Amino acid sequence: MKHATSTDTPPRRLRADAARNQQRIVAAARELFADHGLEITLDDVAERAGVGVGTVYRRFANKKELIAEVFDQHMVDFADAADQAMREPDPWLGLVEFFEHACRHLATNRGFGEVMFELEEDPVRFAELRDRIRPAVGAIVDRARAAGVVHSDITTTDFFALIHMVNAFAEFAGPVNSAVWQRYMAITLNGVRTDAVPRQPLLVDPLTDTEVEQAKAAGCLGRRR
Structure with missing residues:
Protein backbone atom coordinates (compact mmCIF):
# COMPACT_ATOMS: atom_id res chain seq x y z
CA MET A 1 0.00 0.00 0.00
CA ASN A 62 -2.31 39.17 -21.15
CA LYS A 63 -3.80 42.37 -19.79
CA LYS A 64 -6.77 42.20 -22.14
CA GLU A 65 -7.91 38.95 -20.53
CA LEU A 66 -7.61 40.54 -17.09
CA ILE A 67 -9.55 43.60 -18.27
CA ALA A 68 -12.37 41.34 -19.46
CA GLU A 69 -12.47 39.58 -16.09
CA VAL A 70 -12.56 42.90 -14.21
CA PHE A 71 -15.40 44.14 -16.41
CA ASP A 72 -17.27 40.90 -15.73
CA GLN A 73 -16.95 41.51 -11.99
CA HIS A 74 -18.25 45.05 -12.44
CA MET A 75 -21.30 43.65 -14.22
CA VAL A 76 -21.90 41.30 -11.31
CA ASP A 77 -21.81 44.29 -8.96
CA PHE A 78 -24.28 46.19 -11.14
CA ALA A 79 -26.60 43.18 -11.30
CA ASP A 80 -26.51 42.86 -7.50
CA ALA A 81 -27.29 46.58 -7.15
CA ALA A 82 -30.20 46.24 -9.58
CA ASP A 83 -31.60 43.31 -7.60
CA GLN A 84 -31.32 45.36 -4.42
CA ALA A 85 -33.11 48.28 -6.07
CA MET A 86 -35.98 45.99 -7.11
CA ARG A 87 -36.34 44.85 -3.50
CA GLU A 88 -36.97 48.47 -2.46
CA PRO A 89 -40.76 48.71 -2.00
CA ASP A 90 -40.88 52.28 -3.34
CA PRO A 91 -40.32 52.26 -7.14
CA TRP A 92 -38.92 55.82 -7.14
CA LEU A 93 -36.49 55.16 -4.31
CA GLY A 94 -35.40 51.95 -6.03
CA LEU A 95 -34.66 53.86 -9.23
CA VAL A 96 -32.79 56.59 -7.35
CA GLU A 97 -30.79 53.98 -5.42
CA PHE A 98 -29.61 52.24 -8.58
CA PHE A 99 -28.98 55.48 -10.46
CA GLU A 100 -26.80 56.77 -7.63
CA HIS A 101 -24.94 53.45 -7.40
CA ALA A 102 -24.18 53.53 -11.13
CA CYS A 103 -23.16 57.19 -11.17
CA ARG A 104 -20.97 56.83 -8.09
CA HIS A 105 -19.33 53.69 -9.46
CA LEU A 106 -18.42 55.41 -12.71
CA ALA A 107 -17.48 58.74 -11.16
CA THR A 108 -15.09 57.24 -8.61
CA ASN A 109 -13.57 54.57 -10.85
CA ARG A 110 -11.14 56.07 -13.32
CA GLY A 111 -10.57 52.86 -15.21
CA PHE A 112 -14.13 51.62 -15.66
CA GLY A 113 -14.90 53.80 -18.67
CA GLU A 114 -11.56 52.82 -20.19
CA VAL A 115 -12.34 49.16 -19.54
CA MET A 116 -15.67 49.55 -21.34
CA PHE A 117 -13.97 51.24 -24.29
CA GLU A 118 -11.34 48.49 -24.47
CA LEU A 119 -13.96 45.74 -24.44
CA GLU A 120 -15.98 47.38 -27.20
CA GLU A 121 -13.26 46.02 -29.51
CA ASP A 122 -14.70 42.59 -28.64
CA PRO A 123 -18.36 43.28 -29.49
CA VAL A 124 -19.60 39.74 -28.80
CA ARG A 125 -18.24 39.59 -25.26
CA PHE A 126 -19.20 43.20 -24.61
CA ALA A 127 -22.79 42.51 -25.70
CA GLU A 128 -22.96 39.36 -23.57
CA LEU A 129 -21.86 41.21 -20.45
CA ARG A 130 -24.05 44.25 -21.15
CA ASP A 131 -27.10 42.09 -21.79
CA ARG A 132 -26.69 40.43 -18.40
CA ILE A 133 -27.69 43.68 -16.68
CA ARG A 134 -29.97 45.33 -19.22
CA PRO A 135 -33.14 43.33 -18.31
CA ALA A 136 -32.71 44.15 -14.61
CA VAL A 137 -32.28 47.86 -15.32
CA GLY A 138 -35.25 47.72 -17.65
CA ALA A 139 -37.35 46.26 -14.84
CA ILE A 140 -36.36 49.15 -12.54
CA VAL A 141 -37.36 51.73 -15.16
CA ASP A 142 -40.56 49.90 -16.13
CA ARG A 143 -41.67 49.65 -12.51
CA ALA A 144 -41.04 53.35 -11.91
CA ARG A 145 -42.87 54.28 -15.09
CA ALA A 146 -45.84 52.05 -14.22
CA ALA A 147 -46.02 53.69 -10.78
CA GLY A 148 -46.20 57.11 -12.43
CA VAL A 149 -43.05 58.44 -10.76
CA VAL A 150 -41.06 58.98 -13.99
CA HIS A 151 -42.29 60.37 -17.27
CA SER A 152 -44.06 57.79 -19.43
CA ASP A 153 -41.67 58.22 -22.36
CA ILE A 154 -38.48 57.48 -20.36
CA THR A 155 -36.87 54.24 -21.58
CA THR A 156 -34.11 51.95 -20.43
CA THR A 157 -31.86 53.38 -23.15
CA ASP A 158 -32.51 56.88 -21.78
CA PHE A 159 -31.55 55.68 -18.32
CA PHE A 160 -28.19 54.33 -19.51
CA ALA A 161 -27.57 57.53 -21.49
CA LEU A 162 -28.27 59.70 -18.44
CA ILE A 163 -25.81 57.69 -16.35
CA HIS A 164 -23.13 58.26 -18.98
CA MET A 165 -23.97 61.98 -19.15
CA VAL A 166 -23.35 62.32 -15.42
CA ASN A 167 -20.15 60.30 -15.80
CA ALA A 168 -18.95 62.57 -18.62
CA PHE A 169 -19.25 65.57 -16.32
CA ALA A 170 -17.60 63.64 -13.49
CA GLU A 171 -14.60 62.99 -15.76
CA PHE A 172 -14.42 66.66 -16.72
CA ALA A 173 -14.70 68.00 -13.17
CA GLY A 174 -12.84 65.21 -11.37
CA PRO A 175 -9.39 66.82 -11.38
CA VAL A 176 -10.71 69.89 -9.48
CA ASN A 177 -13.87 68.69 -7.72
CA SER A 178 -14.51 64.99 -7.17
CA ALA A 179 -17.95 65.43 -5.60
CA VAL A 180 -19.74 67.86 -7.93
CA TRP A 181 -21.14 65.02 -10.09
CA GLN A 182 -23.68 64.49 -7.29
CA ARG A 183 -25.26 67.87 -8.12
CA TYR A 184 -25.79 66.86 -11.74
CA MET A 185 -27.07 63.45 -10.74
CA ALA A 186 -29.78 65.23 -8.70
CA ILE A 187 -30.56 67.60 -11.58
CA THR A 188 -30.87 64.62 -13.93
CA LEU A 189 -33.25 62.80 -11.59
CA ASN A 190 -35.34 65.95 -11.26
CA GLY A 191 -35.62 65.97 -15.05
CA VAL A 192 -37.17 62.50 -15.28
CA ARG A 193 -39.43 62.54 -12.21
CA THR A 194 -43.10 63.40 -12.25
CA ASP A 195 -44.88 65.62 -9.75
CA ALA A 196 -45.77 62.47 -7.81
CA VAL A 197 -42.37 62.59 -6.07
CA PRO A 198 -40.46 65.51 -4.52
CA ARG A 199 -37.51 67.14 -6.21
CA GLN A 200 -34.00 65.98 -5.34
CA PRO A 201 -32.21 68.64 -3.27
CA LEU A 202 -29.04 70.13 -4.76
CA LEU A 203 -26.72 69.54 -1.82
CA VAL A 204 -23.46 70.15 -3.71
CA ASP A 205 -22.45 73.58 -5.02
CA PRO A 206 -21.69 74.01 -8.74
CA LEU A 207 -18.18 74.50 -10.05
CA THR A 208 -16.82 77.99 -9.69
CA ASP A 209 -15.57 79.85 -12.75
CA THR A 210 -12.03 79.17 -11.58
CA GLU A 211 -12.70 75.45 -11.21
CA VAL A 212 -14.20 75.32 -14.72
CA GLU A 213 -11.03 76.84 -16.17
CA GLN A 214 -8.87 74.49 -14.11
CA ALA A 215 -10.88 71.49 -15.31
CA LYS A 216 -10.50 72.63 -18.92
CA ALA A 217 -6.76 72.99 -18.45
CA ALA A 218 -6.52 69.54 -16.85
CA GLY A 219 -8.47 68.04 -19.75
CA CYS A 220 -6.20 69.63 -22.32
CA LEU A 221 -3.14 68.37 -20.46
CA GLY A 222 -4.57 64.85 -20.34
CA ARG A 223 -5.24 64.83 -24.09
CA ARG A 224 -1.69 66.02 -24.86
CA ARG A 225 -0.32 63.12 -22.84
Whole structure:
Protein backbone atom coordinates (compact mmCIF):
# COMPACT_ATOMS: atom_id res chain seq x y z
CA MET A 1 0.00 0.00 0.00
CA LYS A 2 1.31 3.45 -0.94
CA HIS A 3 1.50 5.87 1.95
CA ALA A 4 1.04 9.62 1.41
CA THR A 5 4.25 11.56 1.77
CA SER A 6 4.79 15.11 2.94
CA THR A 7 5.22 16.18 -0.69
CA ASP A 8 1.74 14.97 -1.70
CA THR A 9 -0.76 17.84 -2.11
CA PRO A 10 -4.45 17.05 -2.55
CA PRO A 11 -5.83 18.35 -5.85
CA ARG A 12 -8.68 20.04 -4.00
CA ARG A 13 -6.20 22.20 -2.06
CA LEU A 14 -4.51 23.20 -5.32
CA ARG A 15 -7.82 24.29 -6.79
CA ALA A 16 -8.64 26.29 -3.68
CA ASP A 17 -5.25 28.02 -3.78
CA ALA A 18 -5.69 28.85 -7.44
CA ALA A 19 -9.15 30.29 -6.78
CA ARG A 20 -7.83 32.46 -3.93
CA ASN A 21 -4.97 33.70 -6.10
CA GLN A 22 -7.36 34.59 -8.89
CA GLN A 23 -9.59 36.50 -6.46
CA ARG A 24 -6.58 38.43 -5.16
CA ILE A 25 -5.37 39.20 -8.67
CA VAL A 26 -8.77 40.45 -9.86
CA ALA A 27 -9.27 42.50 -6.68
CA ALA A 28 -5.84 44.08 -7.12
CA ALA A 29 -6.53 44.83 -10.77
CA ARG A 30 -9.85 46.48 -9.89
CA GLU A 31 -8.14 48.73 -7.37
CA LEU A 32 -5.36 49.68 -9.78
CA PHE A 33 -7.70 50.30 -12.72
CA ALA A 34 -9.92 52.45 -10.48
CA ASP A 35 -6.98 54.56 -9.29
CA HIS A 36 -4.80 54.72 -12.41
CA GLY A 37 -6.85 53.62 -15.42
CA LEU A 38 -5.52 51.03 -17.82
CA GLU A 39 -1.96 52.32 -17.87
CA ILE A 40 -0.76 49.63 -15.50
CA THR A 41 1.13 46.40 -16.09
CA LEU A 42 0.59 42.84 -14.96
CA ASP A 43 3.72 43.31 -12.85
CA ASP A 44 1.88 46.11 -11.01
CA VAL A 45 -1.07 43.78 -10.46
CA ALA A 46 1.18 41.02 -9.12
CA GLU A 47 2.82 43.41 -6.66
CA ARG A 48 -0.52 44.73 -5.40
CA ALA A 49 -1.94 41.20 -5.11
CA GLY A 50 1.12 39.90 -3.29
CA VAL A 51 1.74 37.07 -5.75
CA GLY A 52 4.47 36.27 -8.23
CA VAL A 53 4.29 37.60 -11.75
CA GLY A 54 4.24 34.02 -13.03
CA THR A 55 1.07 33.39 -11.03
CA VAL A 56 -0.66 36.28 -12.80
CA TYR A 57 0.41 35.04 -16.23
CA ARG A 58 -0.81 31.52 -15.42
CA ARG A 59 -4.28 32.93 -14.76
CA PHE A 60 -4.30 35.61 -17.49
CA ALA A 61 -2.25 35.40 -20.65
CA ASN A 62 -2.31 39.17 -21.15
CA LYS A 63 -3.80 42.37 -19.79
CA LYS A 64 -6.77 42.20 -22.14
CA GLU A 65 -7.91 38.95 -20.53
CA LEU A 66 -7.61 40.54 -17.09
CA ILE A 67 -9.55 43.60 -18.27
CA ALA A 68 -12.37 41.34 -19.46
CA GLU A 69 -12.47 39.58 -16.09
CA VAL A 70 -12.56 42.90 -14.21
CA PHE A 71 -15.40 44.14 -16.41
CA ASP A 72 -17.27 40.90 -15.73
CA GLN A 73 -16.95 41.51 -11.99
CA HIS A 74 -18.25 45.05 -12.44
CA MET A 75 -21.30 43.65 -14.22
CA VAL A 76 -21.90 41.30 -11.31
CA ASP A 77 -21.81 44.29 -8.96
CA PHE A 78 -24.28 46.19 -11.14
CA ALA A 79 -26.60 43.18 -11.30
CA ASP A 80 -26.51 42.86 -7.50
CA ALA A 81 -27.29 46.58 -7.15
CA ALA A 82 -30.20 46.24 -9.58
CA ASP A 83 -31.60 43.31 -7.60
CA GLN A 84 -31.32 45.36 -4.42
CA ALA A 85 -33.11 48.28 -6.07
CA MET A 86 -35.98 45.99 -7.11
CA ARG A 87 -36.34 44.85 -3.50
CA GLU A 88 -36.97 48.47 -2.46
CA PRO A 89 -40.76 48.71 -2.00
CA ASP A 90 -40.88 52.28 -3.34
CA PRO A 91 -40.32 52.26 -7.14
CA TRP A 92 -38.92 55.82 -7.14
CA LEU A 93 -36.49 55.16 -4.31
CA GLY A 94 -35.40 51.95 -6.03
CA LEU A 95 -34.66 53.86 -9.23
CA VAL A 96 -32.79 56.59 -7.35
CA GLU A 97 -30.79 53.98 -5.42
CA PHE A 98 -29.61 52.24 -8.58
CA PHE A 99 -28.98 55.48 -10.46
CA GLU A 100 -26.80 56.77 -7.63
CA HIS A 101 -24.94 53.45 -7.40
CA ALA A 102 -24.18 53.53 -11.13
CA CYS A 103 -23.16 57.19 -11.17
CA ARG A 104 -20.97 56.83 -8.09
CA HIS A 105 -19.33 53.69 -9.46
CA LEU A 106 -18.42 55.41 -12.71
CA ALA A 107 -17.48 58.74 -11.16
CA THR A 108 -15.09 57.24 -8.61
CA ASN A 109 -13.57 54.57 -10.85
CA ARG A 110 -11.14 56.07 -13.32
CA GLY A 111 -10.57 52.86 -15.21
CA PHE A 112 -14.13 51.62 -15.66
CA GLY A 113 -14.90 53.80 -18.67
CA GLU A 114 -11.56 52.82 -20.19
CA VAL A 115 -12.34 49.16 -19.54
CA MET A 116 -15.67 49.55 -21.34
CA PHE A 117 -13.97 51.24 -24.29
CA GLU A 118 -11.34 48.49 -24.47
CA LEU A 119 -13.96 45.74 -24.44
CA GLU A 120 -15.98 47.38 -27.20
CA GLU A 121 -13.26 46.02 -29.51
CA ASP A 122 -14.70 42.59 -28.64
CA PRO A 123 -18.36 43.28 -29.49
CA VAL A 124 -19.60 39.74 -28.80
CA ARG A 125 -18.24 39.59 -25.26
CA PHE A 126 -19.20 43.20 -24.61
CA ALA A 127 -22.79 42.51 -25.70
CA GLU A 128 -22.96 39.36 -23.57
CA LEU A 129 -21.86 41.21 -20.45
CA ARG A 130 -24.05 44.25 -21.15
CA ASP A 131 -27.10 42.09 -21.79
CA ARG A 132 -26.69 40.43 -18.40
CA ILE A 133 -27.69 43.68 -16.68
CA ARG A 134 -29.97 45.33 -19.22
CA PRO A 135 -33.14 43.33 -18.31
CA ALA A 136 -32.71 44.15 -14.61
CA VAL A 137 -32.28 47.86 -15.32
CA GLY A 138 -35.25 47.72 -17.65
CA ALA A 139 -37.35 46.26 -14.84
CA ILE A 140 -36.36 49.15 -12.54
CA VAL A 141 -37.36 51.73 -15.16
CA ASP A 142 -40.56 49.90 -16.13
CA ARG A 143 -41.67 49.65 -12.51
CA ALA A 144 -41.04 53.35 -11.91
CA ARG A 145 -42.87 54.28 -15.09
CA ALA A 146 -45.84 52.05 -14.22
CA ALA A 147 -46.02 53.69 -10.78
CA GLY A 148 -46.20 57.11 -12.43
CA VAL A 149 -43.05 58.44 -10.76
CA VAL A 150 -41.06 58.98 -13.99
CA HIS A 151 -42.29 60.37 -17.27
CA SER A 152 -44.06 57.79 -19.43
CA ASP A 153 -41.67 58.22 -22.36
CA ILE A 154 -38.48 57.48 -20.36
CA THR A 155 -36.87 54.24 -21.58
CA THR A 156 -34.11 51.95 -20.43
CA THR A 157 -31.86 53.38 -23.15
CA ASP A 158 -32.51 56.88 -21.78
CA PHE A 159 -31.55 55.68 -18.32
CA PHE A 160 -28.19 54.33 -19.51
CA ALA A 161 -27.57 57.53 -21.49
CA LEU A 162 -28.27 59.70 -18.44
CA ILE A 163 -25.81 57.69 -16.35
CA HIS A 164 -23.13 58.26 -18.98
CA MET A 165 -23.97 61.98 -19.15
CA VAL A 166 -23.35 62.32 -15.42
CA ASN A 167 -20.15 60.30 -15.80
CA ALA A 168 -18.95 62.57 -18.62
CA PHE A 169 -19.25 65.57 -16.32
CA ALA A 170 -17.60 63.64 -13.49
CA GLU A 171 -14.60 62.99 -15.76
CA PHE A 172 -14.42 66.66 -16.72
CA ALA A 173 -14.70 68.00 -13.17
CA GLY A 174 -12.84 65.21 -11.37
CA PRO A 175 -9.39 66.82 -11.38
CA VAL A 176 -10.71 69.89 -9.48
CA ASN A 177 -13.87 68.69 -7.72
CA SER A 178 -14.51 64.99 -7.17
CA ALA A 179 -17.95 65.43 -5.60
CA VAL A 180 -19.74 67.86 -7.93
CA TRP A 181 -21.14 65.02 -10.09
CA GLN A 182 -23.68 64.49 -7.29
CA ARG A 183 -25.26 67.87 -8.12
CA TYR A 184 -25.79 66.86 -11.74
CA MET A 185 -27.07 63.45 -10.74
CA ALA A 186 -29.78 65.23 -8.70
CA ILE A 187 -30.56 67.60 -11.58
CA THR A 188 -30.87 64.62 -13.93
CA LEU A 189 -33.25 62.80 -11.59
CA ASN A 190 -35.34 65.95 -11.26
CA GLY A 191 -35.62 65.97 -15.05
CA VAL A 192 -37.17 62.50 -15.28
CA ARG A 193 -39.43 62.54 -12.21
CA THR A 194 -43.10 63.40 -12.25
CA ASP A 195 -44.88 65.62 -9.75
CA ALA A 196 -45.77 62.47 -7.81
CA VAL A 197 -42.37 62.59 -6.07
CA PRO A 198 -40.46 65.51 -4.52
CA ARG A 199 -37.51 67.14 -6.21
CA GLN A 200 -34.00 65.98 -5.34
CA PRO A 201 -32.21 68.64 -3.27
CA LEU A 202 -29.04 70.13 -4.76
CA LEU A 203 -26.72 69.54 -1.82
CA VAL A 204 -23.46 70.15 -3.71
CA ASP A 205 -22.45 73.58 -5.02
CA PRO A 206 -21.69 74.01 -8.74
CA LEU A 207 -18.18 74.50 -10.05
CA THR A 208 -16.82 77.99 -9.69
CA ASP A 209 -15.57 79.85 -12.75
CA THR A 210 -12.03 79.17 -11.58
CA GLU A 211 -12.70 75.45 -11.21
CA VAL A 212 -14.20 75.32 -14.72
CA GLU A 213 -11.03 76.84 -16.17
CA GLN A 214 -8.87 74.49 -14.11
CA ALA A 215 -10.88 71.49 -15.31
CA LYS A 216 -10.50 72.63 -18.92
CA ALA A 217 -6.76 72.99 -18.45
CA ALA A 218 -6.52 69.54 -16.85
CA GLY A 219 -8.47 68.04 -19.75
CA CYS A 220 -6.20 69.63 -22.32
CA LEU A 221 -3.14 68.37 -20.46
CA GLY A 222 -4.57 64.85 -20.34
CA ARG A 223 -5.24 64.83 -24.09
CA ARG A 224 -1.69 66.02 -24.86
CA ARG A 225 -0.32 63.12 -22.84
